[in-house]
Amino acid sequence: MKLTKEQQIVVEKDEKIVLVKAGAGTGKTEVLARKILHLLEKNVNLSITDFAIITFTNKATDNLKSRIKDYLYSKWQGSSGQEKIRFRYELENINSANISTIHKFCKYILNQAGPISEHNYSYSSNYSIKNNVLDLTIKLSIEEFIQEKKNLNKSIVTFNYIQVYEFEKYIKQAFNQIKSKGYNLEKVIEIFPPVLEDHRNKKEIREEFNLVLKKVNKKYYNLKNRSIDTEELLEYTFQLLKNNKWIVEELQNSIKYLFIDEFQDTSMYQTEIVRLICNSNEKSPNLFLVGDAKQSIYKFRGADQSSYNKTANWVGTIGSVLPLNTNFRSTPELIQLVNVIFQSIREKFPIISFKPENLRIPEFKFKPEIDIKSAYEWILIDKEADYSEEVTKYVQKLIVEGENPGNIAILFRKNRSMLSYAKKLKELNVSYSLVGAGDFYVQKEVIDCYKVLKYYTSFKNEILELEVLESKFFNNNKDLLLTFVSKLDNQSAIQELTPAQFLDMLFSISKINTIMNQQEYANLLKLKELVRKLNKQENIGIYACADWLSIQINSNIEETQATIVENMYKKNEVELITIHKAKGLEFPIVILPELDQPYGKFIKNPSILVDNKLGLGFYYRAYNGNYVELKSSNYDSIIDQYETDLYSEELRVLYVALTRAEEKLVFFGRNSCPSQESCFQNWLDCIKPFY
Numbered sequence: 001m002k003l004t005k006e007q008q009i010v011v012e013k014d015e016k017i018v019l020v021k022a023g024a025g026t027g028k029t030e031v032l033a034r035k036i037l038h039l040l041e042k043n044v045n046l047s048i049t050d051f052a053i054i055t056f057t058n059k060a061t062d063n064l065k066s067r068i069k070d071y072l073y074s075k076w077q078g079s080s081g082q083e084k085i086r087f088r089y090e091l092e093n094i095n096s097a098n099i100s101t102i103h104k105f106c107k108y109i110l111n112q113a114g115p116i117s118e119h120n121y122s123y124s125s126n127y128s129i130k131n132n133v134l135d136l137t138i139k140l141s142i143e144e145f146i147q148e149k150k151n152l153n154k155s156i157v158t159f160n161y162i163q164v165y166e167f168e169k170y171i172k173q174a175f176n177q178i179k180s181k182g183y184n185l186e187k188v189i190e191i192f193p194p195v196l197e198d199h200r201n202k203k204e205i206r207e208e209f210n211l212v213l214k215k216v217n218k219k220y221y222n223l224k225n226r227s228i229d230t231e232e233l234l235e236y237t238f239q240l241l242k243n244n245k246w247i248v249e250e251l252q253n254s255i256k257y258l259f260i261d262e263f264q265d266t267s268m269y270q271t272e273i274v275r276l277i278c279n280s281n282e283k284s285p286n287l288f289l290v291g292d293a294k295q296s297i298y299k300f301r302g303a304d305q306s307s308y309n310k311t312a313n314w315v316g317t318i319g320s321v322l323p324l325n326t327n328f329r330s331t332p333e334l335i336q337l338v339n340v341i342f343q344s345i346r347e348k349f350p351i352i353s354f355k356p357e358n359l360r361i362p363e364f365k366f367k368p369e370i371d372i373k374s375a376y377e378w379i380l381i382d383k384e385a386d387y388s389e390e391v392t393k394y395v396q397k398l399i400v401e402g403e404n405p406g407n408i409a410i411l412f413r414k415n416r417s418m419l420s421y422a423k424k425l426k427e428l429n430v431s432y433s434l435v436g437a438g439d440f441y442v443q444k445e446v447i448d449c450y451k452v453l454k455y456y457t458s459f460k461n462e463i464l465e466l467e468v469l470e471s472k473f474f475n476n477n478k479d480l481l482l483t484f485v486s487k488l489d490n491q492s493a494i495q496e497l498t499p500a501q502f503l504d505m506l507f508s509i510s511k512i513n514t515i516m517n518q519q520e521y522a523n524l525l526k527l528k529e530l531v532r533k534l535n536k537q538e539n540i541g542i543y544a545c546a547d548w549l550s551i552q553i554n555s556n557i558e559e560t561q562a563t564i565v566e567n568m569y570k571k572n573e574v575e576l577i578t579i580h581k582a583k584g585l586e587f588p589i590v591i592l593p594e595l596d597q598p599y600g601k602f603i604k605n606p607s608i609l610v611d612n613k614l615g616l617g618f619y620y621r622a623y624n625g626n627y628v629e630l631k632s633s634n635y636d637s638i639i640d641q642y643e644t645d646l647y648s649e650e651l652r653v654l655y656v657a658l659t660r661a662e663e664k665l666v667f668f669g670r671n672s673c674p675s676q677e678s679c680f681q682n683w684l685d686c687i688k689p690f691y
């Protein structure tokens with residue numbers, strides 16, 4: 001593929017700090033990959049291992065790795081002598097190259113730093129990541145708070161209005177919001193909330209909330225004891241770099257270029273980490289950022305537009321900000337369609353800050369007449385009809401008509417509904433892959449493992465025995481079950497058998513690898529790996545493992561099935577993926593289902609909101625005989641801002657979804673969708689269904 005002049009300028013720009021600020025499908029990732037190749041070509045002393053390349057998701061990492069691999073491969077093929085040897089090394093190096101998500105990059109930094117004690121944290125390279133410490137801290141803090149009140153013979157006013165579990169939930173929301181935004185908890189508490197509207201117990205409620213929040217803050221770090229959870233990894237890495245110049249210097253010695261894709265979803269801490277490393281002194285690495293503010297869709301996880309804008313300004317003063325304007329991904333009809341949609345939204349909702357400029361059609365694709373109708377299809381289903389049924393039938397029809405399943409992606413706003421589509425596709429015999437959600441824990445082979453664990457760890461009874469016999473492991477062979485049980489009984493200390501060893505014995509005695517298909521067996525190996533990790537972190541035996549697995553199975557925990565090598569390269573599967581995970585990817589046909597779903601339903605009017613200037617706002621709603629509403633007076637002011645942000649964020653989500661398609665968009669909505677509903681179907685109403 002030949003780069004355009006505009007892209008070539010970006011690739012060849014010889015400047016220490018560069019930001020490529022460009023729209024969807026304009027080749028940001030492409031120029032990033034080409035820049036890497038260009039640098040390697042230009043400088044024989046450089047290796048891919050001198051680079052750190054940060055992407056947003058693991059899937060994007062794989063995607064970028066394979067682009068770079070392809071280029072290195074063709075370079076190797078087309079060269080000879082020393083150069084050929086060099087590119088062969090680079091091809092080998094790519095697997096150990098520092099290409100990863102920001103979280104993995106932070107772990108890399110921590111590992112480089114070695115064991116270190118910092119205020120609030122103590123870190124050693126074998127730290128564990130624990131995710132339930134906050135829940136536990138909140139529970140303990142509330143228990144302590146209740147006990148203290150009891151000792152003083154005082155009642156707790158809050159609990160007259162809301163239940164303890166709701167209170168726990170609100171405390172957690174407040175704590176997470178304050179932390180993820182990097183606010184100072186004591187300061188936020190000071191201004192929170194100024195008054196409670198029309199409420200006689202306002203003072204007590206405020207004090208009780210603050211007291212528990214303070215307790216949580218204090219206890220949290222003590223309890224964590226040598227563990228960092230994923231959310232804090234960035235904050236900690238930032239602190240570490242800020243307080244230890246030598247770590248920054250070591251990084252600067254080992255990294256010559258830092259590349260970051262999808263920089264628009266940067267968080268405050270990520271920006272600060274980058275700025276500490278690339279502090280533009282002589283030794284600091286070159287920095288190459290690509291981003292598109294219109295595709296910033298991770299606000300809920302701390303993505304922060306102001307950090308992105310700040311960085312853009314910073315780059316503007318000491319480096320270069322370069323644009324790319326032409327969209328290479330989509331057909332002219334599709335590009336025009338996306339432009340028409342956003343033009344109409346801009347006119348209809350002038351208050352919304354999201355105003356993407358038009359995408360440009362490449363010259364070589366230019367046509368005098370463009371009919372956008374060929375780029376989309378609307379399918380409006382009846383009020384009672386089932387989306388998963390209608391969408392999967394449509395997919396099947398496309399395939400029967402000759403479409404390759406690998407060209408089709410169904411993009412979801414929420415991953416909750418993905419599983420029902422997967423089930424339907426399975427029934428229709430259409431192969432698919434699920435990304436970012438998964439039905440791992442409801443696979444028969446996983447449930448069968450649970451049955452065997454349960455049978456062995458509880459009092460034996462006939463029903464359990466029958467269940468186990470019917471499992472794939474024993475296939476109604478009672479002798480085999482007896483052999484398994486007696487082998488286990490011969491183990492001198494069953495309690496000491498780790499869950500992974502238990503599963504190993506089960507797999508080997510039942511010779512399950514000869515019976516199961518590749519995917520099923522890969523799932524079993526994945527389960528073994530999961531329980532091994534769990535055992536390492538929490539030292540659980542097989543009894544606790546049985547309980548843990550039962551919770552996973554019964555509480556709809558999402559986990560993707562194991563990836564089998566063949567699957568990784570198979571391109572003939574319909575892809576089921578959330579819009580968020582699809583960022584950076586592209587598919588010929590994109591289906592967007594459930595467009596009438598009001599997106600504000602779950603996120604509108606959240607119970608807790610944090611604003612740096614207005615403090616903590618809350619809105620308790622509970623029913624305990626009477627309907628109770630408690631609202632802090634600052635809540636309405638915070639929510640106004642929040643709503644504008646919410647709409648803009650949702651529009652960016654829609655923008656990402658629409659710009660994933662190369663040839664065609666298929667919209668599924670309902671013919672009964674109320675016109676005042678805030679949903680994608682109504683945002684899209686400028687392009688009418690046609691028949």
Ligand SMILES: Nc1ncnc2c1ncn2[C@@H]1O[C@H](COP(=O)(O)OP(=O)(O)OP(=O)(O)O)[C@@H](O)[C@H]1O
Pocket residue numbers: 001002003004007022023024025026027028029030031292295327328329583584585586659
């Ligand atoms: N000069 C070019 N000529 C032809 N095709 C190109 C050119 N540049 C990029 N492309 C193709 O356009 C598509 C989009 O490129 P890429 O994924 O790099 O865009 P992006 O800006 O990162 O997109 P997004 O931000 O929407 O994820 C890819 O299929 C890429 O191969």
